[in-house]
Amino acid sequence: MPIITLLTDFGVSDSYVGEVKGVLLTRAPNATLVDISHEVHPGDIRAASYILGRTWKLFPPGTVHFVVVDPGVGTERGALAVKTGGHFFVGPDNGVFSLVLGPGPVAAVVLSVPLGSSTTFHGRDVFAAAAGSLATSGWSSRLGVSMSRDLQRLSLPTPKKNKQGTVEGEVIYVDRFGNLITNLESQHLQSGASLWIGGVKIDAVQKTFGQVSRGQVLAYFGSGGTLEIAVRDGSAAQRLSAGVGTHVRIERAR
Amino acid sequence: MPIITLLTDFGVSDSYVGEVKGVLLTRAPNATLVDISHEVHPGDIRAASYILGRTWKLFPPGTVHFVVVDPGVGTERGALAVKTGGHFFVGPDNGVFSLVLGPGPVAAVVLSVPLGSSTTFHGRDVFAAAAGSLATSGWSSRLGVSMSRDLQRLSLPTPKKNKQGTVEGEVIYVDRFGNLITNLESQHLQSGASLWIGGVKIDAVQKTFGQVSRGQVLAYFGSGGTLEIAVRDGSAAQRLSAGVGTHVRIERAR
Amino acid sequence: MPIITLLTDFGVSDSYVGEVKGVLLTRAPNATLVDISHEVHPGDIRAASYILGRTWKLFPPGTVHFVVVDPGVGTERGALAVKTGGHFFVGPDNGVFSLVLGPGPVAAVVLSVPLGSSTTFHGRDVFAAAAGSLATSGWSSRLGVSMSRDLQRLSLPTPKKNKQGTVEGEVIYVDRFGNLITNLESQHLQSGASLWIGGVKIDAVQKTFGQVSRGQVLAYFGSGGTLEIAVRDGSAAQRLSAGVGTHVRIERAR
Numbered sequence: 001m002p003i004i005t006l007l008t009d010f011g012v013s014d015s016y017v018g019e020v021k022g023v024l025l026t027r028a029p030n031a032t033l034v035d036i037s038h039e040v041h042p043g044d045i046r047a048a049s050y051i052l053g054r055t056w057k058l059f060p061p062g063t064v065h066f067v068v069v070d071p072g073v074g075t076e077r078g079a080l081a082v083k084t085g086g087h088f089f090v091g092p093d094n095g096v097f098s099l100v101l102g103p104g105p106v107a108a109v110v111l112s113v114p115l116g117s118s119t120t121f122h123g124r125d126v127f128a129a130a131a132g133s134l135a136t137s138g139w140s141s142r143l144g145v146s147m148s149r150d151l152q153r154l155s156l157p158t159p160k161k162n163k164q165g166t167v168e169g170e171v172i173y174v175d176r177f178g179n180l181i182t183n184l185e186s187q188h189l190q191s192g193a194s195l196w197i198g199g200v201k202i203d204a205v206q207k208t209f210g211q212v213s214r215g216q217v218l219a220y221f222g223s224g225g226t227l228e229i230a231v232r233d234g235s236a237a238q239r240l241s242a243g244v245g246t247h248v249r250i251e252r253a254r
Numbered sequence: 255m256p257i258i259t260l261l262t263d264f265g266v267s268d269s270y271v272g273e274v275k276g277v278l279l280t281r282a283p284n285a286t287l288v289d290i291s292h293e294v295h296p297g298d299i300r301a302a303s304y305i306l307g308r309t310w311k312l313f314p315p316g317t318v319h320f321v322v323v324d325p326g327v328g329t330e331r332g333a334l335a336v337k338t339g340g341h342f343f344v345g346p347d348n349g350v351f352s353l354v355l356g357p358g359p360v361a362a363v364v365l366s367v368p369l370g371s372s373t374t375f376h377g378r379d380v381f382a383a384a385a386g387s388l389a390t391s392g393w394s395s396r397l398g399v400s401m402s403r404d405l406q407r408l409s410l411p412t413p414k415k416n417k418q419g420t421v422e423g424e425v426i427y428v429d430r431f432g433n434l435i436t437n438l439e440s441q442h443l444q445s446g447a448s449l450w451i452g453g454v455k456i457d458a459v460q461k462t463f464g465q466v467s468r469g470q471v472l473a474y475f476g477s478g479g480t481l482e483i484a485v486r487d488g489s490a491a492q493r494l495s496a497g498v499g500t501h502v503r504i505e506r507a508r
Numbered sequence: 509m510p511i512i513t514l515l516t517d518f519g520v521s522d523s524y525v526g527e528v529k530g531v532l533l534t535r536a537p538n539a540t541l542v543d544i545s546h547e548v549h550p551g552d553i554r555a556a557s558y559i560l561g562r563t564w565k566l567f568p569p570g571t572v573h574f575v576v577v578d579p580g581v582g583t584e585r586g587a588l589a590v591k592t593g594g595h596f597f598v599g600p601d602n603g604v605f606s607l608v609l610g611p612g613p614v615a616a617v618v619l620s621v622p623l624g625s626s627t628t629f630h631g632r633d634v635f636a637a638a639a640g641s642l643a644t645s646g647w648s649s650r651l652g653v654s655m656s657r658d659l660q661r662l663s664l665p666t667p668k669k670n671k672q673g674t675v676e677g678e679v680i681y682v683d684r685f686g687n688l689i690t691n692l693e694s695q696h697l698q699s700g701a702s703l704w705i706g707g708v709k710i711d712a713v714q715k716t717f718g719q720v721s722r723g724q725v726l727a728y729f730g731s732g733g734t735l736e737i738a739v740r741d742g743s744a745a746q747r748l749s750a751g752v753g754t755h756v757r758i759e760r761a762r
Contacts, residue, residue: 034533
């Protein structure tokens with residue numbers, strides 16, 4: 001049975017997700033629909049790209065990923081179907097696929113907008129139809145017009161190392177627990193180095209929450225592979241008044 | 255595989271939705287369960303009827319729609335199974351099916367309440383059993399007692415036109431983005447007419463959000479077919495202090 | 509088709525639930541995934557045990573229940589697979605299974621943590637793999653090391669009766685409506701007895717909400733089988749400033 005995952009900023013209190021699911025199951029009656037999240041902050045393409053980057057590869061090859069965070073709906077931004085890494089993707093050409101696009105080959109088409117489509121809900125009228133078609137019939141050049149330019153990519157921050165050996169990274173995502181996920185990797189943290197966020201020094205990198213007392217700040221390499229800063233049984237975002245973009249610094253041992 | 259959609263005000267933080275799904279999958283092991291929403295404001299029959307009105311037709315014929323927003327649970331209000339338009343519905347007789355009932359034929363039965371049922375959770379003890387039976391065996395007069403009176407219908411507001419040609423409509427739904435969905439249709443908006451909400455004039459009807467600047471108010475014909483008022487990348491409900499029932503006026507060009 | 513239910517405190521705004529579902533569907537492609545809730549308050553093992561206690565038995569035998577509310581992730585607490593009552597369970601050994609464990613036989617193994625597992629996300633790296641294996645292949649002693657000690661159980665409050673015949677119970681769960689679910693059962697409430705919460709006397713035990721006026725406080729035996737205190741179309745938690753642990757007293761008729 002084909003799998004279709006759904007990642008949107010539609011919320012779950014209105015009819016929008018239900019309308020999309022109706023179209024998907026009409027087009028692909030045997031599909032297994034999997035909600036990834038509909039609670040992306042409205043229009044937050046970067047958060048959606050991060051969530052997609054963590055989830056897509058964990059599904060079986062052939063999965064169709066419906067990714068609609070689309071503040072530019074109805075404008076000239078392309079509506080895409082993309083094939084890469086053995087998976088299929090549909091969504092707007094606004095950078096939301098940035099963390100899917102690797103060195104491997106990418107096929108992409110611009111979907112046409114059917115006559116009578118809503119100008120504000122391409123999720124239902126453009127992307128759901130394409131996702132249903134991909135789920136039942138797989139990739140076809142007839143899905144749309146071959147993409148003649150590069151796909152949009154977000155300009156994502158990368159850690160910077162200065163002459164003194166200090167590495168400057170930043171928080172790239174904050175989760176529901178208030179954990180601060182950074183772009184710093186284990187290669188950046190040499191033995192004896194110290195970790196700073198704002199003016200606060202984080203004493204040590206731990207393995208997991210239970211190694212510190214309740215309410216204490218800790219750092220660890222998280223399940224996404226990068227350094228995270230958290231408060232045990234609390235919110236690091238609140239405690240440290242930090243969010244996406246907050247700088248995190250690793251200073252070399254002297 | 256039969257499809258059962260679920261639309262409730264149960265929320266998703268408690269056991270209630272899980273209990274219903276357990277009963278549904280026990281009765282109809284092959285069913286595909288589709289969450290429409292469980293975040294209807296508690297007891298808001300009108301919002302539920304609006305969401306149902308937008309979603310049900312997009313599912314394949316034969317779909318069972320479990321619609322339980324039921325502030326009168328356990329009282330004398332009927333517990334219904336309804337067949338119309340090739341779809342099945344279960345839920346209380348409180349008007350929640352108002353936007354499903356059209357000119358076509360409607361079959362309806364009053365479900366009996368099994369001995370030992372909870373008096374406060376007919377979703378689990380009455381409606382889920384009926385939905386499971388509909389999903390596996392289809393319509394049967396043995397589901398309950400044939401309905402001898404008309405189904406309850408909500409008295410929904412309709413636009414009114416006065417002698418000067420002014421059309422008075424209102425906001426009928428506010429979505430998670432703060433978009434104001436009105437009951438005004440394209441026929442009401444003649445060329446050169448002006449649109450007012452409260453004391454605020456909306457300059458022009460646009461095609462989509464991207465045609466105005468961020469933070470600007472706009473109007474457009476939305477994905478539900480009626481006029482909507484929104485703020486690009488913002489909330490019109492907040493900006494205009496508007497909600498369900500707020501009047502929206504179209505004045506004829508002079 | 510095997511059923512896997514999911515009960516967590518992961519929330520639905522991040523990638524975590526999606527990552528788990530990807531692993532589950534990779535391991536068990538035919539599984540039906542059923543979200544019970546992901547909105548357990550972070551680390552609230554007691555609320556999770558209550559929700560699990562109400563839901564698990566309503567699913568068909570053979571269902572796999574993925575229950576991950578795991579503030580001790582990565583510490584020495586065991587990661588369990590459990591078989592009892594014809595159902596399978598995976599989750600941490602922290603008491604979350606307290607209301608599943610009855611007098612019947614229980615098989616339990618401690619899951620091993622695969623090399624390279626995240627120290628903070630055993631839901632994905634330990635429990636999802638085990639749940640997928642249970643869904644496709646059923647119980648096997650090869651899932652882990654047989655459990656050599658008793659499973660953790662929460663010390664849950666039970667009603668106490670004093671010499672004057674007064675029964676002291678308490679609120680054990682508050683639902684999204686603000687309904688106060690107590691641990692008092694019908695045996696505790698004899699004819700003519702009076703019910704008190706804080707200094708407030710509840711006049712009578714009703715059958716359902718509709719028997720009192722809007723905004724009035726009522727008590728009734730709820731869908732979980734115990735006494736509940738609610739406000740019709742309102743929140744008893746707010747009205748009575750009550751929550752989990754608030755005492756509820758039944759005084760014998762004089």
